[in-house]
Amino acid sequence: MKSRVARLAACLVLASTPVVARPLEAPPPVREAFDIVVPKPPAPVVVEGRAQLVYELHLTNFSQEPLEPRRLQVLDAATGRVLGDFAGPALAARLASVPAGGKDAVTAPGRRAIVFVELDLPPGEVPHRLGHRIDYATGEATFVVAGPDIAVDATATVVLGPPLAGGPWAAVHAAEWPRGHRRVTYAVGGRTRIPGRFAVDFVRVDEQGRITRGDKDRPADALGYGADVLAVADAKVVAVRDGMAESASIAGNPKHAIGDAAGTFVALGLPGGRTAFYEHLKPGSVRVKAGDRVRRGQVLGALGFSGDTTGPHLHFHVADGDTPLGGEGVPFALDRFTLLGRYLDVGGLGARRWDAPPPGLDPHRAAEWLGANTVVDFAP
Numbered sequence: 049m050k051s052r053v054a055r056l057a058a059c060l061v062l063a064s065t066p067v068v069a070r071p072l073e074a075p076p077p078v079r080e081a082f083d084i085v086v087p088k089p090p091a092p093v094v095v096e097g098r099a100q101l102v103y104e105l106h107l108t109n110f111s112q113e114p115l116e117p118r119r120l121q122v123l124d125a126a127t128g129r130v131l132g133d134f135a136g137p138a139l140a141a142r143l144a145s146v147p148a149g150g151k152d153a154v155t156a157p158g159r160r161a162i163v164f165v166e167l168d169l170p171p172g173e174v175p176h177r178l179g180h181r182i183d184y185a186t187g188e189a190t191f192v193v194a195g196p197d198i199a200v201d202a203t204a205t206v207v208l209g210p211p212l213a214g215g216p217w218a219a220v221h222a223a224e225w226p227r228g229h230r231r232v233t234y235a236v237g238g239r240t241r242i243p244g245r246f247a248v249d250f251v252r253v254d255e256q257g258r259i260t261r262g263d264k265d266r267p268a269d270a271l272g273y274g275a276d277v278l279a280v281a282d283a284k285v286v287a288v289r290d291g292m293a294e295s296a297s298i299a300g301n302p303k304h305a306i307g308d309a310a311g312t313f314v315a316l317g318l319p320g321g322r323t324a325f326y327e328h329l330k331p332g333s334v335r336v337k338a339g340d341r342v343r344r345g346q347v348l349g350a351l352g353f354s355g356d357t358t359g360p361h362l363h364f365h366v367a368d369g370d371t372p373l374g375g376e377g378v379p380f381a382l383d384r385f386t387l388l389g390r391y392l393d394v395g396g397l398g399a400r401r402w403d404a405p406p407p408g409l410d411p412h413r414a415a416e417w418l419g420a421n422t423v424v425d426f427a428p
Contacts (some may be wrong), residue, residue, distance in 0.1 A: 080111040081184065082155075084195045087240060090167075091201035092174045093379035093417045096387075096409060099174050100417070101167040102223070102230075102245060102379070105195060107182070109155040116154045117143065118183045118190065120163060125177035125197050132167050135183075139163070141224060144231060164231060166223050176200055206318055207381045207415050208280035209344045211326065211364050212250055212351075215425030216388055217272075218259075218397055219418040220249040220361070229365070229377075234306075236373045243325075245377030247365035248418055250351075251397065259359070259398040265297045267353040270360035274333075275351045277326050277362055279342040280382075283316040286323060286370050290334040292354040304356045310363070310372040311355020314348045322378060323370050327363035328355050379417060384426075387411045391421040 085108075090101035109115050120139055122132035134142060146160040155161045180195025223230045229244030252272030253259055262269035292312045295301040304311075312329040314336060330352025336342060353360040369375020387409070389402040396402075402423040405411060418424060 079191060081109070081115060081191065081193045082107040082182065083110050084108075084180070084182070084193070086196055086198050088242075088245075088376045089198045089201045090165075090178075091203050091205065091379055092169075092171075093205050093246070093381060094171060094415065095168075095417050095419050096406075096413070097171075097416075098168045099171045101165070101169065101174070101178075101200065103165055104242070105163040105165065105180065106160055106240075107155060107163065108160040109157050111186070112157055113186050114154050114156050116185045117161065117163070118185050119181075120165075120183075120195075121181040122165065122167060123179040123181065124175040125179035126175060128179075129175075131169065131175070131178070132165065134163075134165075144226070146233070162233065164223065174200060176202075203320065203378075205379050205381050205415075205417075206281075206320065206322055206366065207383050208318075208324070208366075209278070210382055210385065210426035211278055211280050211324075212275060212362060212426060213278060214427050215386075216253050216255070216402075216423050217426070218251045218253050218391065218402070219420075219422045219424055220251055220394065220397070221247060221418075222394070222420040229363075234373045236306075241369075241373070241376050243367050243369075243373050243375055243377050244363075244365050246379050246417065247363060247377060250362040250364065251359070252351075253397070253402070253423065255401065257396065257399065257401040264398075265299050267294060267296075267298060267360050270353075272351050272362070273353065273360045274330060275362075276347045277314075277329060277349050277351055279316060279344055279346045279348055280324055281316065281318060281344050283318055283324070283342055285314065285336045285338050285340040285342060286317040287313070287315040288334055288336060288338050289313050290329075290349075291331050294331060294353045298353070298359055301353070301357065306373070309356040311357065312349070312352060313355075313372060315370060315372075316342065316348075317370070318366065321368055322366050323368075323375065324366050324380075325364065325372055327372065328352055328357045328361060330354070381415045381417050384412070384414050385418070386425040386427070387413050387419075388423040388425055390419060390423060394421045397421075 333350035367375030
């Protein structure tokens, strides 16, 4: 009985004790900053045993003052785990202003910047959704804005046969090149797109790394000139353009209108609304016409030097549209190839043999995209 009375007395004392209200923390002031858009959510593709996510964030300044992106963190949206953290020079190297020019790190009112993101992850650790956090500065003050929470595209990567036979072939591309295919944006047909997001330029080399057998300025002397270009799948030909004239010299190749940059080309319709593009073909070499059905390995035409190009090569990419500039570039994989090595400095292409592949990496690759500036062979 005494225990019950004591507990009751304690409750009465607590009830009579005055409660001191704590002041509420003021919410942060509302600010205008960036409109942040991811035009094309990433779909993972395997490169040398690791999953790669490739995409862009478009940052448009809707405020009345210049904004300077300082840091980008890419997160697993479900767990908050940081997948990528870019700041300082690492972020500046991924930023490009639209239109080009000026200091890329600062976005003036009304201007847009693009952040080019590439993430390498173990294949089993690709999240279902990505979150983003952007730190930015205006004047002396710094702020944080949450970027979009986006779903990783679960569409299966299309696996294709080789577009060329034999080798060695240098697979020329690199995400960091300011004017490489990965970073060339086109606003055509009312939308901004990157058709060449996963484009590869195939250049034939010999065992010493040379790319020509004679006059370096003569297209026909290039080792790959005239090589058969092959269908990568059983498919329907959806577009052909043939007969575009080639320059007699590499140095004399003129600038072409944007619609003619692909030169002579063939486009094949693939499953899922995707299209494979073969560009810069030799004029007069195309063996198919729109509407034809082709079989994997069938000869479509010959490698050439038509359109905007700095030398004979095959430009190959896959996109979700049926014109060279009318679709977003999407990942693809080749079912088999032998990795011979890579050019750690692509400036050595044509002047020396390539560098050895990483130690311990199996040279026989399957169902992968081609790493930057690798040298490969498509022989069985």
